[in-house]
Amino acid sequence: MKLIAVFLLMTLCCSSFAQSNITKTEGKGWTITTEQSEYRIQSDGKQAVPVYYGPKDYGMFGWSQRRDFPVNEIPVRGGTADKTPILEAVYHDGVRDIELTLNKEEIIDIDGRETLKLTYSDSLYSLRVVSFTRVFPEYDVIEKWMEIENVNSKHDIKFENVKSGSMFLQSGQYILTHHSSRWGCEFILKSVELSAGIKKIFSTNFQTFQNTPWFCLNKVGNENGVWFGELEYSGNWEIDFNMFNSGQLQVTGGINFWDTDLTLTKGKKFTTPKICMGYCDEGQEGAMHRLHSVIRNEKLPQNFRNVCRPVIYNSWYATTFGVNEEQQLKLAETAKEVGVELFVIDDGWFKGRVNDQAGLGDWTVDRNKFPNGLNPLIDKIHQMGMMFGIWVEPEMVNPNSDLYRKHPEWALHFPNRYSTKIRHQYMLNLAREDVYQYLLETMTDLLSNHKIDFIKWDRNRGISQPGWDAQYPREVRIRFIENLYRLIDTLREKFPNVIFEGCSGGGGRTDIGMLNYVDQIWTSDNTSPADRLFIQYGYLSGWPANTMVCWSNNDQYTEPKYSLEFSMDVAMQGVLGIAQNISRWDTDTKGMAKKKIEEYKQIRNVIQNGTVHRLISPYNQQREALEYVSQNKDTVVVLCYNFDIRMTDINLDIPQLKLRGLESGATYTMGGTEYSSDALMNSEFKWPVYGDFKSKVLIFTKK
């Protein structure tokens, strides 16, 4: 009887979704479930308090928080709360204390996904706050964000902090894994044990070189149960891990409000970026699979979401700024010969761009370099059967440019203060509507007047001196990013067939926020193959292989130890590109490149869209092995690499590979030999690579 009553109550509270993942237990609160996780929020109709997030059916914590953790679902600056607030406001009369009361609790449908919508208002002032928790059950992921509104007060409300969400984890000893890196050495993984206090990963210059907005947590002694997350934002951001003496952990994330505030006038709303969080009991590898799937299936721009990325040739390292038609065509001919599908002319093609000290801002073709414009080159590349791509850096301006001479006020600056030039350039103030309109117009002209199939959108410096002569000058960073997204979005709508690649002096702008608008990301300016093995390994923690652009380049560091074959095998881990000066290639080299590109084309769907297993980490051994399994498990690609093996005492005769994720009970063939999937997964397979900086591509096919 009791059970039936509970069932009826639960059914009444449920949404129209056939199988609801958000349920209410009357008098207790909300439970949000995914395949492997459970998130529980206690609610008494006035307050919502998170009580549990972790493995499913872990009901022993019941419905109340321990007293030493007085944290609400939306912790605010107000009352006695001393944990990390995600909402801090100043009302017109100087009151800096928020008191939120829950008004409404609903399950709504946002793009086919169940979403818990909790609406609060301040007891006295005209502030409405809505928190959203959207669930992706099959990926064990939830998304959180907030909307704030000055409902109808004639008085402004100023916000000094508005984050996307807060998460509460039960007490434990937690290990945080995050990226701790720098330019040319991006996505390096670092693990630290958290102790009482706040550990913050963040950006204050718009760049993701130091940290990226990705994290993974596990408890000491249990590497399987992991909490993971990513913020979907490309401006200044922060994620804080606030561990209390009790061992309980509060994770908060969102826009970094350092030197930032936000004002809402009557009737105005603001929506935060989303933070995506998950829990699974399959370790960091499971977290990676879930993030890859969410990004591939739910986040990437729809027009190329399920399309394999083309093989790129990019001429940057071959020709830098000294580009011209004849030389680019020569490169294009070899590119075509070896099987490249997309030819990209990088920096240097536009007016006045003789070196990195001039030209940014003037997005018309340099007639000294291309007297007949770019169209003859583009036509010839199209006639060769390749797509044509071009590099731009719209957010930037060189002092030596027509744009700066005409509009020096468009560059971010403070009056009476020195403006820092980085790489001889300033950042435009894209928060300004006139700057937005100028960029929209010039990019539209570029794309309308040329048959361009691909844009590489670079940004070679971080933000500095962000002065803005506007009513709310400290909103500059937030408005800049809003306009950046709006700009790319508008261009994509106007030119839906153009592929966009994001870039920032390498991988300095890597986040899901950007991946809502661009199809892929240039991972690093460091193309040295051995370094790339670390960089790419770390990239894959947060983002899928079909977004990871990798160029083969055994020229950059002129070290003879890297063969073209090794360099190309490394670049095959994601979206394959070539960066060498290929016009110097002899017949044998071209033959090798052609063979490798043909091989890549056969397996690229598995690499770009399959499930990746990181079998051997370069952090642990002088080797690396990545395995990619196609969605239907028919094809398995294993990429194996040796570093300098003389440094180790590896006995090459010992079998040392165990595959994962194969179809159980199936037979796979490789090189004419048959293997049972159980043998491949359970007994170790002999390490197939001999020699320093050598590699092997193994392809297993299901019988």
Ligand code: DGJ
């Ligand atoms: C930085 C990028 O990462 C490079 O690939 C190249 O496009 C240069 N900028 C061009 O200035």
